[in-house]
Amino acid sequence: MDARALWQRYQNWLYFHEGLGLYLDVSRMRFDDAFVESLRPKFDKAFADMAQLEKGAIANPDENRMVGHYWLRNPDLAPTPELTQEIVQTLEQIEAFAEKVQTGAIHPPRASRFTDIISIGIGGSALGPQFVAEALALDFPPLKIHFIDNTDPAGIDHLLNHLRNNLASTLVLVISKSGGTPEPRNGMIEVKKAYAGHNLDFAQYAVAITSPDSNLDKVAKEEGWLARFPMYDWVGGRTSEMSAVGLVPAALQGIDIRAMLQGAKEMDDATRVADVKTNPAALLALSWYFAGNGKGEKDMVVLPYKDSLLLFSRYLQQLVMESLGKEKDLDGNTVYQGIAVYGNKGSTDQHAYVQQLREGVPNFFATLIEVLEDRQGPSAEIDPGVTSGDYLSGFLQGSRQALYENQRDSITVTIPQVNARTVGALIALYERAVGLYASLVNINAYHQPGVEAGKKAAAGILDLQTRVVAVLQKEKAALSLEELAEKAGASDQVEAIYKILRHLHTNQRGVVLQGDFHKPSSLTVSAS
Numbered sequence: 001m002d003a004r005a006l007w008q009r010y011q012n013w014l015y016f017h018e019g020l021g022l023y024l025d026v027s028r029m030r031f032d033d034a035f036v037e038s039l040r041p042k043f044d045k046a047f048a049d050m051a052q053l054e055k056g057a058i059a060n061p062d063e064n065r066m067v068g069h070y071w072l073r074n075p076d077l078a079p080t081p082e083l084t085q086e087i088v089q090t091l092e093q094i095e096a097f098a099e100k101v102q103t104g105a106i107h108p109p110r111a112s113r114f115t116d117i118i119s120i121g122i123g124g125s126a127l128g129p130q131f132v133a134e135a136l137a138l139d140f141p142p143l144k145i146h147f148i149d150n151t152d153p154a155g156i157d158h159l160l161n162h163l164r165n166n167l168a169s170t171l172v173l174v175i176s177k178s179g180g181t182p183e184p185r186n187g188m189i190e191v192k193k194a195y196a197g198h199n200l201d202f203a204q205y206a207v208a209i210t211s212p213d214s215n216l217d218k219v220a221k222e223e224g225w226l227a228r229f230p231m232y233d234w235v236g237g238r239t240s241e242m243s244a245v246g247l248v249p250a251a252l253q254g255i256d257i258r259a260m261l262q263g264a265k266e267m268d269d270a271t272r273v274a275d276v277k278t279n280p281a282a283l284l285a286l287s288w289y290f291a292g293n294g295k296g297e298k299d300m301v302v303l304p305y306k307d308s309l310l311l312f313s314r315y316l317q318q319l320v321m322e323s324l325g326k327e328k329d330l331d332g333n334t335v336y337q338g339i340a341v342y343g344n345k346g347s348t349d350q351h352a353y354v355q356q357l358r359e360g361v362p363n364f365f366a367t368l369i370e371v372l373e374d375r376q377g378p379s380a381e382i383d384p385g386v387t388s389g390d391y392l393s394g395f396l397q398g399s400r401q402a403l404y405e406n407q408r409d410s411i412t413v414t415i416p417q418v419n420a421r422t423v424g425a426l427i428a429l430y431e432r433a434v435g436l437y438a439s440l441v442n443i444n445a446y447h448q449p450g451v452e453a454g455k456k457a458a459a460g461i462l463d464l465q466t467r468v469v470a471v472l473q474k475e476k477a478a479l480s481l482e483e484l485a486e487k488a489g490a491s492d493q494v495e496a497i498y499k500i501l502r503h504l505h506t507n508q509r510g511v512v513l514q515g516d517f518h519k520p521s522s523l524t525v526s527a528s
């Protein structure tokens, strides 16, 4: 297509949201009108499915749950007055709490203000708060946030050492919808011990964000934690940024949560329109379907040209891959659906993997995120008449063009500025696109059955460890791995036992391995 025809195609397909100043350009996805027409029946169904979901239908059949994240930014849409009231009240409680913490009305026992936050959570209970903190945190926030999003002891130590002198003024948010996920539970126990080590009463620093009556909620209640905020069963972890999960940490950091909700609401209104060409989420879903043949054959590479949006791709990774990555469709057919997402930021990645994008295996489509405002205030000139921001903008256009010339498709999302309203809008845009795409390919976007397999297997390993250690402690003589496995009633799990022992041995946990480490089967083991 020549330049003139492309310019025409750009204009034909350009979506612009006036209120948000947001543009979506899908002109560099090479679908034609016949393709769009062929998807019309699927889209009609997707729009109808979405309308039902918003009305409170059981959109997550496996878990028999409603899917209501859209109600969080427009509580009047909630299917019952009770739910509406609950959403409104929780929001008010969050704002009141954040204000009291920031003004010092709520303060730690030994300091006049809280200065820092440790946010403990994983998956949907971490990625939204992390993305939003990176995108929107003030240069000098009222409280500075830090995250524990794993059960890595060294990672926990690193953070606690860093905060050692500030622990007495550090608020702890424990975020877990289920209230039973091992990683945040471990993080909480470790942090609690650290507080005890500094003679600090953890309960006076701790806040729980979890489902009412979860294990975490019970602990928080019994121990009299500072505050508890509810998570609802009709909000999935990966769509929970606009619930207490995202709003509590954001409000504490001085982020305008009403503006974030407003931006999401405006985008929800725009993406409710039952017409592909004028609905930006539908345009995204259409483009994804085109790129990957409705089977996820191409990966989504997300490149925001703005440092503060660095974590958007990581946030989208969970939203898209946990929602769409499914073995079965809604009729029980094996379909192996999904779209792989990765990315970092431009122009940084131009000096890393963009080489492959331009010339290598064509197994992706790019999403470029453009921010029109370079910075607040004037820019210095780097070259005569040229600023750093001009370079960034030029690099974005350059990448888009170079990719297109080599038959690599791209989408460009443009926002005027990174602010609470546009970040809320971006989140809502992708939430809806995922929902629509899920309908197009007929899968349940709101469950995650595959995650359970790994969790169960891990629990089995920990159970095996307990059995093996119990056997070792009773034994006087050193045992071979085979002998130990047999005595532990796990003859078919020698490899797992070997790995457990090697880990315990390295960490001096009362287990000694001896022999030739090149030949694991020659090793003997005893309790030390």
Ligand SMILES: O=P(O)(O)OC[C@H]1O[C@H](O)[C@H](O)[C@@H](O)[C@@H]1O
Pocket: 122, 123, 124, 125, 175, 176, 177, 178, 179, 180, 181, 184, 237, 238, 322, 448, 451
């Ligand atoms: O918030 P939680 O209940 O602790 O869950 C945290 C995360 O863990 C799970 O394994 C799920 O796959 C995620 O969707 C979820 O966001």
